Amino acid sequence: MARTAERPAVAGTSLVPLVHRIAWRRRETSDVVTIALEAVGESLAPFRAGQFHMLTAFGVGEVAISVSGTPGAPGPVEHTIRDVGAVSHALSHLPAGGVVGARGPFGTSWGVAGLEEEDVVVIAGGIGLAPLRGAVHQLSKRRGPGRLTVLVGARTPDQLVFADDVRRWRELGADVRLTVDAATPDWGGEVGLVTALLPGASFDPARTVGLLCGPEVMMRFAAADLADLGVDSSCIRVSLERNMQCGAGICGHCQLGPLLLCRDGPVVTYGGTVAALMGQVER
Numbered sequence: 013m014a015r016t017a018e019r020p021a022v023a024g025t026s027l028v029p030l031v032h033r034i035a036w037r038r039r040e041t042s043d044v045v046t047i048a049l050e051a052v053g054e055s056l057a058p059f060r061a062g063q064f065h066m067l068t069a070f071g072v073g074e075v076a077i078s079v080s081g082t083p084g085a086p087g088p089v090e091h092t093i094r095d096v097g098a099v100s101h102a103l104s105h106l107p108a109g110g111v112v113g114a115r116g117p118f119g120t121s122w123g124v125a126g127l128e129e130e131d132v133v134v135i136a137g138g139i140g141l142a143p144l145r146g147a148v149h150q151l152s153k154r155r156g157p158g159r160l161t162v163l164v165g166a167r168t169p170d171q172l173v174f175a176d177d178v179r180r181w182r183e184l185g186a187d188v189r190l191t192v193d194a195a196t197p198d199w200g201g202e203v204g205l206v207t208a209l210l211p212g213a214s215f216d217p218a219r220t221v222g223l224l225c226g227p228e229v230m231m232r233f234a235a236a237d238l239a240d241l242g243v244d245s246s247c248i249r250v251s252l253e254r255n256m257q258c259g260a261g262i263c264g265h266c267q268l269g270p271l272l273l274c275r276d277g278p279v280v281t282y283g284g285t286v287a288a289l290m291g292q293v294e295r
């Protein structure tokens with residue numbers, strides 16, 4: 013079993029943004045947009061699911077945004093952005109044809125290439141499904157015996173993203189379960205925390221890998237619940253977000269204990285140092 017997240021080399025990754033054009037944009041929710049980028053000149057190196065790019069809104073600033081597309085898929089590279097501040101606002105309001113900068117890819121990946129036999133439990137909170145989307149696409153096409161469970165939580169039904177993908181993953185055999193914190197009159201699904209979906213999911217803890225992305229408090233509780241169900245903490249991977257500046261292991265802004273999260277993360281193995289740094293759940 014591939015028990016640890018992959019760790020790539022960052023040497024040679026450019027610090028200079030490459031110019032990209034927005035080929036198309038799609039609104040996902042009231043404050044979330046997916047933009048698809050195509051290179052104007054030189055292309056970015058291939059990415060793995062879970063890695064991120066540093067995207068520049070020219071004249072505004074640069075932020076870390078995970079790739080939400082599928083590795084190896086033809087066409088422009090997708091990023092899904094929540095409008096929370098100056099840069100994400102500028103990026104998510106550029107029209108198709110608009111120009112941005114992009115450099116990377118940076119960081120570790122979900123490491124799905126090694127997961128043929130394992131059961132995989134994906135747990136996402138809100139826009140946390142974006143960095144996992146490419147991994148779920150890849151996992152849903154596996155031919156091995158491993159089962160795929162995808163648990164997604166959002167604040168309200170209109171905050172759920174990627175409805176078409178959810179349909180497709182279900183058609184491909186994945187067990188996809190959705191829940192919301194607060195229902196609306198037209199919502200017929202589950203209401204409650206995403207971790208409340210775990211008992212209904214079918215997986216063998218002894219051969220399960222957990223992939224978690226969302227608010228850190230959600231990942232802490234989800235990781236603790238998976239561990240309580242018997243999943244080894246070395247088989248639980250979480251994606252951690254910190255302030256990224258260089259993206260290339262140079263500036264130290266993204267430091268978390270002994271880790272530089274742009275280089276050693278964002279996907280890290282839960283347990284040990286990481287669990288302690290995230291603050292373990294007392295039971």
Ligand SMILES: Cc1cc2nc3c(=O)[nH]c(=O)nc-3n(C[C@H](O)[C@H](O)[C@H](O)COP(=O)(O)OP(=O)(O)OC[C@H]3O[C@@H](n4cnc5c(N)ncnc54)[C@H](O)[C@@H]3O)c2cc1C
Pocket residue numbers: 064073075076077078079092093094095096097098099100101139142143252253254255256278
């Ligand atoms: C590895 C990595 C991958 C990321 N991937 C994505 C992604 O795929 N899509 C995406 O939208 N963002 C992603 N982010 C988060 C993004 O980089 C930050 O939200 C960034 O700070 C936005 O910059 P800004 O200038 O728009 O807002 P800022 O001015 O930096 O922030 C504005 C306000 O929003 C708050 N804030 C910042 N980030 C968030 C957040 N994520 N949720 C809620 N409030 C927040 C800040 O505390 C601040 O109060 C990622 C971050 C990292 C480190």
Ligand code: FES
Pocket residue numbers: 255256257258259260261262263264265266267272273274275
């Ligand atoms: S962002 Fe500069 S070292 Fe990680």
